[in-house]
Amino acid sequence: MLIEPVKKYPRKILIQASSPGKLSPHGISYPDIHQDGSTKMARILNFGSLNIDHVYQVPHFVRPGETLASRGYSSFVGGKGCNQSVALARAGAAVAHAGKVGHDGVWLKEFLAKTGVDASLTKISSASTGHAIIQVSGNGENSIILHGGANHDISPEDAAAALEKFGEGDWLLLQNEISSIPEIMRLAHARGLKIALNPAPISEELRDYPLDLVSTFILNEIEGSELSGEKEEEKIIAKLAALYPKAAIVLTLGSRGVRYKDAKQEFCAASEKVKAIDTTAAGDTFIGYFLADIIAESPVETALKNACKAAAICVTRKGAALSIPERKELAEKLISR
Numbered sequence: 001m002l003i004e005p006v007k008k009y010p011r012k013i014l015i016q017a018s019s020p021g022k023l024s025p026h027g028i029s030y031p032d033i034h035q036d037g038s039t040k041m042a043r044i045l046n047f048g049s050l051n052i053d054h055v056y057q058v059p060h061f062v063r064p065g066e067t068l069a070s071r072g073y074s075s076f077v078g079g080k081g082c083n084q085s086v087a088l089a090r091a092g093a094a095v096a097h098a099g100k101v102g103h104d105g106v107w108l109k110e111f112l113a114k115t116g117v118d119a120s121l122t123k124i125s126s127a128s129t130g131h132a133i134i135q136v137s138g139n140g141e142n143s144i145i146l147h148g149g150a151n152h153d154i155s156p157e158d159a160a161a162a163l164e165k166f167g168e169g170d171w172l173l174l175q176n177e178i179s180s181i182p183e184i185m186r187l188a189h190a191r192g193l194k195i196a197l198n199p200a201p202i203s204e205e206l207r208d209y210p211l212d213l214v215s216t217f218i219l220n221e222i223e224g225s226e227l228s229g230e231k232e233e234e235k236i237i238a239k240l241a242a243l244y245p246k247a248a249i250v251l252t253l254g255s256r257g258v259r260y261k262d263a264k265q266e267f268c269a270a271s272e273k274v275k276a277i278d279t280t281a282a283g284d285t286f287i288g289y290f291l292a293d294i295i296a297e298s299p300v301e302t303a304l305k306n307a308c309k310a311a312a313i314c315v316t317r318k319g320a321a322l323s324i325p326e327r328k329e330l331a332e333k334l335i336s337r
Contacts, residue, residue, distance in 0.1 A: 048081015049177035087288020105129030125150035140276035168192030269304035
């Protein structure tokens with residue numbers, strides 16, 4: 001299936017303080033933030049991880065007891081939180097990133113700012129920056145080991161400070177790679193934010209989070225199975241919808257596309273067939289583009305199709321954040337099935 005060229009939404013990028021007419025790195029005017037924290041447009045706060053990714057090209061994933069020579073090594077900006085903020089910005093959303101890095105990761109904050117993300121809520125921790133060891137096999141699949149570092153130095157007080165200028169009509173995006181997530185969720189809900197949760201990686205603690213506060217779950221089959229207790233696609237969707245009837249469920253299915261279900265409607269979208277080089281940021285790219293379109297009040301079907309196309313472009317490139325396409329590329333690159 002070929003995706004029709006997408007609508008070109010105006011890029012609206014948030015900064016902590018601005019004046020009328022001030023331009024972003026992309027040449028677009030920033031919106032003003034009023035003293036009460038409100039703006040004329042919905043914004044999204046991504047409270048997420050920031051990592052340094054160490055990527056190793058390998059013939060296959062390392063087996064227990066095996067020592068394996070890599071075929072190549074690269075380091076990249078990473079972390080699911082970071083990747084999703086970049087995807088949101090490149091998709092045109094007004095996104096701020098809250099989180100922490102160590103003194104060894106200040107350049108990650110600078111990277112976010114250069115991509116159009118408001119990084120003023122990203123603070124410096126005494127802990128080392130989080131990092132990931134990523135194996136990428138010959139067929140483009142990946143296996144990831146995470147070290148939390150500064151991502152686990154986030155307190156409820158940090159959360160309260162970051163949420164001060166956000167309120168009703170705004171969105172909060174969370175993954176499961178930082179500390180104090182339950183407190184962040186409750187504080188955001190109390191301020192009237194809609195909460196989107198990507199429950200990755202799955203953990204035992206996740207089941208104790210106030211998941212009834214979530215507006216939109218975006219998760220893959222493994223995460224959906226763990227959260228629902230079901231194994232089959234249809235049963236996963238049905239069980240999650242029953243457990244969280246007020247939430248939208250977005251279940252990504254890799255090469256089989258994506259399923260969407262809420263209380264009123266249900267959709268499927270096919271993935272585009274491409275030769276995958278690196279799937280590391282595919283899910284993060286999908287999430288950023290999907291939410292950017294939803295915040296821009298696009299139809300769900302359009303958001304799903306655009307997110308699938310952005311993810312398809314992403315996997316044809318190496319790296320994580322650096323592989324995420326700009327919005328204009330969705331219209332320029334026609335990917336055939």
